[in-house]
Amino acid sequence: MIPYVRREKIMDELENKKIMYIEDFLKIFVGVSESTIRRDLKTLEDENYIVLLRGGAVKLKLDAYEIPVGTKKLLFKEDKEKIAKYAASLVEDEEVIYIDSGTTCSAMVKYIKAKGVRVVTSNIQVLNEINGNGIESCIIVGGEVNKSLDSISGPMTDASLRNMNFDRSFLGTSGFGLEVGINTPDFREASKKTIVNSNSNRCYVLADSSKFNKSTLCKAFELKECTLITNKQIPSFDGTVEYYVAE
Known part of the structure; x- marks a missing residue:
């Protein structure tokens, strides 16, 4: 799975569940390493789509407000x-x-x-x-x-x-x-x-x-x-x- 498609799937999962953990994504993306998932999440955070929380948790950015068009x-x-x-x-x-x-x-x-x-x-x-x-x-x-x-x-x-x-x-x-x-x-x-x-x-x-x-x-x-x-x-x-x- 190419990185863009994988990150798109991450966004879909977060829209449904609001907060997830790195362990959750490892179960979804079988065969993908933890370091790869972390790179994907860091990219999405840098693009202002998500927020990385302590303990390996992740949530959509601005989830209490209107989600930007880019997201x-x-x-x-x-x-x-x-x-x-x-x-x-x-x-x-x-x-x-x-x-x-x-x-x-x-x-x-x-x-x-x-x-x-x-x-x-x-x-x-x-x-x-x-x-x-x-x-x-x-x-x-x-x-x-x-x-x-x-x-x-x-x-x-x-x-x-x-x-x-x-x-x-x-x-x-x-x-x-x-x-x-x-x-x-x-x-x-x-x-x-x-x-x-x-x-x-x-x-x-x-x-x-x-x-x-x-x-x-x-x-x-x-x-x-x-x-x-x-x-x-x-x-x-x-x-x-x-x-x-x-x-």
């Missing part, structure tokens, strides 16, 4: 691509859509096949994904740029979005569940999501199953107020929750 790109990539592709298939010709911040939301752009689509976004990454597909125009709302999230938010952003209406919106989230709703650690991101949800004919939230029942500081709205797109069946959901499974 998110390493997590659950296959699941996110499936969700993004499914979300893109819902877009119809000549619709006005909103695309939120987040790696899964930005990934859906390249899969849009509909023609004459107008995009409004607060996601800086979206510009990098538009490449000769059916998107007629793209509007980036003004506001304060959060470099770690590649996101635009704040009072100016909210003021712009309040005056816009969308056929469909596609939002990201840090956590979702019946009790925790759709949530994010950032007040500005939560405000933005609340406004967009209210101004959309259909609101979709794109979230892989690792975010199920994860709770962060700010609830933007209730889960039943949107349609969830995820990668696994969630048996505990009752008939009040509408969701699709991207397979």
Whole structure:
């Protein structure tokens, strides 16, 4: 296994378990030496993705806050691509859509096949994904740029979005569940999501199953107020929750 793939797997494991030990990784990577694992962990720490603790423990950096885009790109990539592709298939010709911040939301752009689509976004990454597909125009709302999230938010952003209406919106989230709703650690991101949800004919939230029942500081709205797109069946959901499974 090449080092990059091994480090990607380490990030996946940490996203699920939050804190792990070097001994745990030795069980996962059979035949890989402890010194190699330590080098991988040191590399991830130097890249500001993880924190090495005493006693051989490891955790994701900023796990109580919004995870930076650079870290998110390493997590659950296959699941996110499936969700993004499914979300893109819902877009119809000549619709006005909103695309939120987040790696899964930005990934859906390249899969849009509909023609004459107008995009409004607060996601800086979206510009990098538009490449000769059916998107007629793209509007980036003004506001304060959060470099770690590649996101635009704040009072100016909210003021712009309040005056816009969308056929469909596609939002990201840090956590979702019946009790925790759709949530994010950032007040500005939560405000933005609340406004967009209210101004959309259909609101979709794109979230892989690792975010199920994860709770962060700010609830933007209730889960039943949107349609969830995820990668696994969630048996505990009752008939009040509408969701699709991207397979």
